Each structure stands twice: as C-alpha cells, then as structure tokens.
Amino acid sequence: MPDAPKSVGHGDVTQRVGVEVIRSRGVDVEKLIKMLVANAAAEFASTYYYYTILRMHLAGHEDYKEICEDARLEDRAHWELIVPRIYELGGELPNDLPAFHNQAGCIAAKLPDPPTAVNILTVLLESERCAIRSWTAICDMTFGKDPRTYDLAARILNEEVEHEAWFIELLAHERDGKSIPSGHFRRGEPGEAPFSKNRRFYNP
Amino acid sequence: MEEKAYTVTLETPEGERHLLCRSDEFIWNAAARHGILLPSICHQGRCLTCAGILLEGTVDQSSAVSFFPEDKEAAFVLLCTAKPRTNLRIRTHEAQAMREHRAKFGLPAPYL
Numbered sequence: 001m002p003d004a005p006k007s008v009g010h011g012d013v014t015q016r017v018g019v020e021v022i023r024s025r026g027v028d029v030e031k032l033i034k035m036l037v038a039n040a041a042a043e044f045a046s047t048y049y050y051y052t053i054l055r056m057h058l059a060g061h062e063d064y065k066e067i068c069e070d071a072r073l074e075d076r077a078h079w080e081l082i083v084p085r086i087y088e089l090g091g092e093l094p095n096d097l098p099a100f101h102n103q104a105g106c107i108a109a110k111l112p113d114p115p116t117a118v119n120i121l122t123v124l125l126e127s128e129r130c131a132i133r134s135w136t137a138i139c140d141m142t143f144g145k146d147p148r149t150y151d152l153a154a155r156i157l158n159e160e161v162e163h164e165a166w167f168i169e170l171l172a173h174e175r176d177g178k179s180i181p182s183g184h185f186r187r188g189e190p191g192e193a194p195f196s197k198n199r200r201f202y203n204p
Numbered sequence: 205m206e207e208k209a210y211t212v213t214l215e216t217p218e219g220e221r222h223l224l225c226r227s228d229e230f231i232w233n234a235a236a237r238h239g240i241l242l243p244s245i246c247h248q249g250r251c252l253t254c255a256g257i258l259l260e261g262t263v264d265q266s267s268a269v270s271f272f273p274e275d276k277e278a279a280f281v282l283l284c285t286a287k288p289r290t291n292l293r294i295r296t297h298e299a300q301a302m303r304e305h306r307a308k309f310g311l312p313a314p315y316l
Contacts, residue, residue, distance in 0.1 A: 038315050105315065106246055130247070133246060
C-alpha cells in the first residue's frame with residue numbers, strides 16, 4: 001500500500017491531500033470526476049426531472065404513483081449526495097443546464113406515447129437499470145482505493161437496486177399478470193432514502 | 205423462423221477475436237456469450253462506453269437511444285445496441301474517439 005503523498009506543501013491551498021491520496025492509490029481522478037458528473041446529470045436531469053412528469057400520468061394507479069414518487073425523491077437525494085463530492089475532488093458542474101443534460105450517461109426518462117401504466121413502468125424500470133450499471137461502474141473504479149466515493153456510490157446503488165425490484169414487481173403485475181415480489185414492503189415517508197440519507201432502513 | 209447468424213471479427217487491444225452473432229442479437233451480448241468482455245455501462249446506446257469503428261459490413265443501430273447521422277458517417281458503432289446485417293469487422297475500444305467526435309459537432313458526449 002503506497003504512503004499518503006507528501007507533495008502537498010504546508011499551507012498550500014492549491015492541492016488537496018484528499019485527492020492526492022486516492023490518486024496515489026491508482027484512481028484516475030479526472031476520469032472519476034467526469035463519471036460523477038455524468039451520474040449526477042442522470043440523477044437530476046434524466047430521472048428526477050422526468051419522473052416528476054411520469055408520476056403525473058399515473059392517475060388511477062395511486063400505488064404506482066406513490067412508488068414513482070419515492071424513486072423520484074430518492075434520485076434527488078442521490079444528486080444532493082454526490083454533487084459535493086464532485087467539488088471536493090476538484091471538479092465542478094457545467095455552468096449551463098443543456099450542457100449538463102447532455103453529459104448524462106442514461107437516456108432521459110421521457111413520457112412514453114401512449115402514457116399507459118405499462119409504458120411508464122417500462123421507462124422507470126429501464127432508467128433504474130441504467131442507474132445500477134452507472135453506479136456499479138463508480139464502485140468498481142473506487143473499490144479499495146477511494147473509500148469516500150465508494151461509500152457514497154454504494155449507498156446510492158443500494159437504493160437503485162431496490163427501485164429496480166419495485167418496478168419489476170409492478171410491471172410484471174400490470175403487464176403480465178404475474179407476481180414477482182420485490183421483497184420490499186414499504187418506505188416510511190415519501191422518498192425516505194434510507195441509505196443515501198443515512199436513515200434507518202425498514203427492518204422490523 | 206430461425207434467425208441468421210453472421211461472423212463478427214473484433215479488433216481488440218488484446219488481438220483479433222471472432223464470434224457468431226445472430227441477426228436479432230446485440231453484438232456486445234454475443235461477444236459476452238463468447239467470453240469476450242467489452243467495455244459498457246448504460247446498455248442503452250447512450251453513454252458511448254462500448255463504441256467501436258465499423259471497418260467492414262453493415263449493422264442495424266436502430267435500438268440505440270442516441271445515435272446521429274454524423275456518427276454513422278464517421279463509421280462509429282455502439283456495440284451494446286447494434287445488430288449485424290452482414291459479416292462484420294469492428295475495431296473496439298473507441299469510446300474516447302467517439303466522444304471527441306461528438307464534441308466537435310456539439311452532440312451529447314457523456315463522460316467527456
């Protein structure tokens with residue numbers, strides 16, 4: 001295991017030990033920042049924003065609407081959780097919303113045509129799957145090298161995996177008339193985000 | 205009806221690899237089935253991580269959520285969402301090149 005680098009001078013505010021230690025352990029910090037920006041864009045611009053629209057079109061399916069709302073608010077929690085890490089690492093968000101949107105590594109979860117429950121649940125499911133792949137890539141990149149980013153990404157990944165299970169359960173029920181349980185029963189309040197807000201998770 | 209299969213030759217950094225890919229199958233999936241793990245993240249045809257250069261042949265790229273005429277013109281292919289329509293030869297690991305190409309046209313280039 002390499003020692004923490006000693007190249008950051010006494011009182012030097014132009015470099016960060018918190019960055020250099022992970023670089024010395026093999027993290028490509030510049031690449032990591034780009035991936036975090038892409039994931040932040042996906043959480044905010046291609047899911048949180050569009051899920052706001054999707055939930056509006058689930059009238060008559062109040063249970064689906066509630067669960068879409070949980071996923072929406074938890075994706076916002078993921079955005080809030082990861083943005084500070086981008087700046088800690090020396091990165092920043094694009095100062096232009098369309099440019100930020102274009103950085104998203106996942107497709108925007110736009111309202112499908114026609115906006116049936118089946119079509120909306122399919123959009124939600126595939127969005128969560130892209131999120132799982134994207135956060136797993138961050139976990140793979142940081143495992144054993146950058147414990148802080150790994151911890152944040154793993155917390156988010158925990159919730160994305162739960163979201164996928166929710167939408168598999170609902171889509172199987174709505175489209176196929178099949179029961180494929182998510183294994184989950186409830187969130188407490190909407191968008192509780194037990195992992196990314198460090199709250200107790202449901203374990204009666 | 206049985207789907208037709210095509211021969212795909214991949215020029216990877218580790219050397220040339222050959223595989224059979226059905227016409228209804230994504231090339232990335234066929235490669236994985238043959239034990240060839242290519243780069244990928246989104247599997248939507250969005251993030252460009254799986255990008256390659258099409259050296260010979262024709263693909264159906266219509267399953268990609270984000271693929272532009274400029275990409276086709278420059279012979280880029282997104283392996284996670286491309287299906288073969290002929291035998292193919294593809295150079296893999298071209299994500300950075302495709303992102304820089306997209307940026308030149310002001311098109312979405314995640315991770316650049």
